[in-house]
Amino acid sequence: EAGVAQSPRYKIIEKRQSVAFWCNPISGHATLYWYQQILGQGPKLLIQFQNNGVVDDSQLPKDRFSAERLKGVDSTLKIQPAKLEDSAVYLCASSFHSGGAYEQYFGPGTRLTVT
Amino acid sequence: AQKVTQAQTEISVVEKEDVTLDCVYETRDTTYYLFWYKQPPSGELVFLIRRNSFDEQNEISGRYSWNFQKSTSSFNFTITASQVVDSAVYFCALVNAGGTSYGKLTFGQGTILTVHP
Numbered sequence: 001e002a003g004v005a006q007s008p009r010y011k012i013i014e015k016r017q018s019v020a021f022w023c024n025p026i027s028g029h030a031t032l033y034w035y036q037q038i039l040g041q042g043p044k045l046l047i048q049f050q051n052n053g054v055v056d057d058s059q060l061p062k063d064r065f066s067a068e069r070l071k072g073v074d075s076t077l078k079i080q081p082a083k084l085e086d087s088a089v090y091l092c093a094s095s096f097h098s099g100g101a102y103e104q105y106f107g108p109g110t111r112l113t114v115t
Numbered sequence: 116a117q118k119v120t121q122a123q124t125e126i127s128v129v130e131k132e133d134v135t136l137d138c139v140y141e142t143r144d145t146t147y148y149l150f151w152y153k154q155p156p157s158g159e160l161v162f163l164i165r166r167n168s169f170d171e172q173n174e175i176s177g178r179y180s181w182n183f184q185k186s187t188s189s190f191n192f193t194i195t196a197s198q199v200v201d202s203a204v205y206f207c208a209l210v211n212a213g214g215t216s217y218g219k220l221t222f223g224q225g226t227i228l229t230v231h232p
Contacts, residue, residue, distance in 0.1 A: 021174030031218060042119075042206050043160070056219055089158060098212035098218035100148030100167070106160035 002026065006092050006109035012113045018080035021110045022108075025073070027095030032069055033104060034077050035091040043091055049075065050098055079112075087114045117142040119209050128197055129231050136192045136226045138207030144153035144168075146212035149190045150220070154204040165206065166190065169213075197230045204228070 005024040013019050030051050034109050035043035046065065048056040052072040060067070064083070069075040079086055089109040095102040118141040128134045140149065151163040164174065166183050178195045194201055205224045209231045 001188075018182070033220075035220075040224075042208070042225050044222070045219050048218060053212065075199070093160075097219070098216065100165070100212050102218075103162045103165055104220060105162065106152075106158065108159045111158070 004042075004092055005095055006104055006110055007109055009108060010111050012115065013082055015084055015114050016081040019076065019082055019112065020076050020078045021090050021092075021112075023075045023092030023107060025075075025092070026082070026105055029094035029096055029099045029105075030039045030072075031102070032075050033095075034067055034075070035108070037089040037091055040086070043068065044109040046077070050100070050115035055098060082112075082114045084114050086095075087112055116170065117147075117209055117211060117221045118146060119145075119221055119223035119225050121207055122207075124224070125130075125227040125229070127229045127231065131196050132201060132230075133193060133195050134197050134228065134230075136205050136207075136228070137193075138190045138223060139190065140207070140209050142190050142209060142211060144211040148210045148212065150164075150210070151190075151192050151209040152222075153180065154206065154225070156203070160206070187189045197228075199230050199232055200231045204227060210213045211222050 032049045034046045037043040046060045047067045049069040067077045091109045092107045093104040095104045120139045147168045148164045153161045180193045182191045204225045206225045208220045
């Protein structure tokens with residue numbers, strides 16, 4: 001079974017530029033998550049989708065971050081404009097359904113460096 | 116609000132030593148799940164174990180064991196006879212079973228484990 005796919009793996013941009021990340025979850029998984037992991041910290045949830053609807057985006061900086069999951073399968077996360085503090089690893093995860101009974105499977109992440 | 120605390124930032128051991136990673140959590144919910152994830156240098160988070168709040172039985176899987184004590188809100192992880200391949204960052208995490216936090220993992224800060232040959 002294929003795991004969670006993410007691209008690109010690495011991205012370097014200058015501040016005020018825009019960037020987009022792509023995620024393809026495990027087939028059949030209804031729930032998709034985007035996490036931000038700053039160096040030396042645990043991942044922090046940015047947004048959670050159930051199929052193509054948003055379940056939780058309370059920690060998404062909506063003035064610069066946006067995400068979509070139009071067909072309930074793959075998802076994109078965008079940052080526009082980027083700030084230095086956005087330098088982090090962006091992890092995508094998926095689970096069969098929402099809730100703690102279902103483990104989340106993580107992709108390899110996209111390491112973003114903003115200069 | 117929920118919180119996970121991993122007091123040990125870094126642990127360094129020599130191969131074959133036993134090592135315990137501590138995890139303390141806070142939650143107001145009575146039904147929740149606790150997790151441990153491993154993050155090797157490649158960066159991908161690897162699921163190790165899930166435990167629900169009603170199951171306080173300890174669990175052993177090979178060299179790994181977990182001790183869940185609801186009375187002290189702790190969910191500690193022990194590696195017996197550590198190996199170099201165990202070197203990674205380990206995260207403890209919590210999910211509440213319902214409410215607005217449904218499915219949202221709250222992670223601790225992580226413990227960097229280095230096993231020297």
